[in-house]
Amino acid sequence: MRILVTGGAGFIGSAVCRYLVGERVSVLNVDKLTYAGNQDSLREIEKNAHYDFLKADICDRAAMDAAFANFQPDGVMHLAAESHVDRSITGAGDFVNTNVVGSFTLLEAARAYWSALPPGKRENFRYLHVSTDEVYGSLGADGLFQETTPYDPSSPYSASKAASDHLATAWGRTYGLPVVISNCSNNYGPYHFPEKLIPLIILNALHGKPLPVYGDGCNIRDWLYVEDHARALLTILTRGRVGEKYNVGGRNERRNIDIVRRICAILDREAPTANKREKLITFVADRPGHDARYAIDATKLETELGWRAQENFDTGIEKTVAWYLDNEWWWRPLREKVYAGERLGLVGAA
Numbered sequence: 001m002r003i004l005v006t007g008g009a010g011f012i013g014s015a016v017c018r019y020l021v022g023e024r025v026s027v028l029n030v031d032k033l034t035y036a037g038n039q040d041s042l043r044e045i046e047k048n049a050h051y052d053f054l055k056a057d058i059c060d061r062a063a064m065d066a067a068f069a070n071f072q073p074d075g076v077m078h079l080a081a082e083s084h085v086d087r088s089i090t091g092a093g094d095f096v097n098t099n100v101v102g103s104f105t106l107l108e109a110a111r112a113y114w115s116a117l118p119p120g121k122r123e124n125f126r127y128l129h130v131s132t133d134e135v136y137g138s139l140g141a142d143g144l145f146q147e148t149t150p151y152d153p154s155s156p157y158s159a160s161k162a163a164s165d166h167l168a169t170a171w172g173r174t175y176g177l178p179v180v181i182s183n184c185s186n187n188y189g190p191y192h193f194p195e196k197l198i199p200l201i202i203l204n205a206l207h208g209k210p211l212p213v214y215g216d217g218c219n220i221r222d223w224l225y226v227e228d229h230a231r232a233l234l235t236i237l238t239r240g241r242v243g244e245k246y247n248v249g250g251r252n253e254r255r256n257i258d259i260v261r262r263i264c265a266i267l268d269r270e271a272p273t274a275n276k277r278e279k280l281i282t283f284v285a286d287r288p289g290h291d292a293r294y295a296i297d298a299t300k301l302e303t304e305l306g307w308r309a310q311e312n313f314d315t316g317i318e319k320t321v322a323w324y325l326d327n328e329w330w331w332r333p334l335r336e337k338v339y340a341g342e343r344l345g346l347v348g349a350a
């Protein structure tokens with residue numbers, strides 16, 4: 001099997017590439033290498049015969065046409081995106097460009113390629129559009145996001161992802177492109193860029209820096225270990241029903257403040273200091289449009305396709321902290337970049 005992965009140098013995309021190559025799937029990773037793309041995350045597979053890399057922008061139609069023509073994929077996993085909510089608030093243009101225009105360009109290139117496939121290959125082709133639960137907006141204290149939950153995005157990021165989900169659905173209904181969509185909850189794990197909540201807190205706590213927490217810290221996210229997401233995506237691409245959506249999540253709801261405290265406790269145990277790291281917690285003005293709660297109902301994926309999250313949050317967060325303690329070579333150069341402008345006030349929520 002041959003899969004064209006977009007955004008494979010990012011956090012989730014690199015986990016997907018590592019997983020697919022381990023499953024002996026041939027991968028072409030198409031990535032523009034923005035600030036969030038990092039080839040170091042692919043070091044363990046970069047020389048593998050099943051892996052190839054193309055530096056290209058998904059907004060570049062000619063480059064996408066050439067990628068399809070040269071690689072001849074059996075399927076696409078589209079992950080390339082601008083993904084950081086805080087950056088979308090201060091600079092929405094890149095989000096509209098990559099997430100909407102880029103997704104449109106990729107759909108058009110995929111459609112042209114797929115339309116010209118010979119019978120046999122054509123029916124088996126799949127286009128997996130990878131999205132987020134943030135398109136559903138915010139939940140109250142009760143309830144879970146279903147696949148049928150109406151879209152109600154709050155941030156420029158989630159609005160741009162919602163727009164791209166609608167484009168993908170329309171390309172399926174209008175042109176017959178065999179599209180499947182996944183909407184996943186917040187991911188965490190190794191190789192997560194140090195501006196996102198969990199790696200930011202781990203590394204700030206290690207360095208004795210303030211631990212910025214938005215508002216009162218009571219916003220709830222539903223956390224999934226990134227390797228569980230990678231497995232879910234291959235399951236959905238190969239066995240999901242065309243035209244369907246699948247929610248992906250591991251039933252691990254946590255308040256932001258509880259995550260920060262947990263990380264502090266793990267680090268106090270693993271790398272003791274004179275003062276408890278919780279003292280570094282600094283509440284900062286809330287993010288505008290900050291959704292209160294996300295929580296995924298993944299029953300459809302679990303019952304129809306037999307996928308289940310393998311990692312629960314308590315073990316996953318231990319593994320994640322241990323990974324950051326062991327892999328300074330990976331995060332040190334990125335952290336120096338992130339802190340070039342001391343962007344502390346801007347970060348702190350997933």
Ligand code: NAD
Binds near residue numbers: 010033132
């Ligand atoms: P990321 O920011 O870590 O990685 C994005 C990757 O896309 C980077 O390698 C970047 O270089 C690449 N990219 C950006 N613009 C591009 C362009 N124009 N052309 C080609 N490549 C480009 O993001 P992530 O957290 O790994 O998320 C991946 C996907 O999963 C996104 O579509 C995101 O919306 C979705 N998602 C993320 C989460 C999460 O918790 N991180 C949860 C659910 C869904």
